[in-house]
Amino acid sequence: MESILDSQKAKSYFIIAREFMSLKEYDKSVEYYEKSAQMGNIEAMIKLYYWYLGEDELIGIKPNYKRRIYWSKKLAPLGKTECQSELGIYYYDKGDLKNAVYWLEKAYSKGDFGAGLYLEVKIKGKPFNEYFKKMSEKQQKSTEDKKK
Secondary structure, eight states, X not given: OHHHHHHHHHHHHHHHXXXXXXXXXXXXXXXXXXXXXXXXXXXXXXXXXXXXXXXXXXXXXXXXXXXXXXXXXXHGGGTOHHHHHHHHHHHHHHTOHHHHHHXXXXXXXXXXXXXXXXXIIIITOOOHHHHHHHHHHHHHHHHHHHHO
């Protein structure tokens, strides 16, 4: 019963956040999106991720790498491809190759060629032209498959 109430509360916070957004009260809006996201609302998590990425500086939210990574860690296990890729790069930069490979492979398997580039060239040390040829062939096959 408590999880149903939490879910409803998270949805309510999300609605309140949207209302504050429409009133151009951005600080309040972010506060309620954060509350909603902390309670598990995926839409709010995604909204915050993109804001902290710098997708919408018009509302006064500055890019924030720490917060973006925080939300990437929440969204990547839920299947958000670009968050998986970002986490892979984050772990690579931290020297954690095990987690870097794990997240980059997840993103790459979903068609994120940027993750594939990082994985194949930076981590596995393959020459760029070899990777580029492989991706060109993969793209061509995908195009041919769509025509069928």
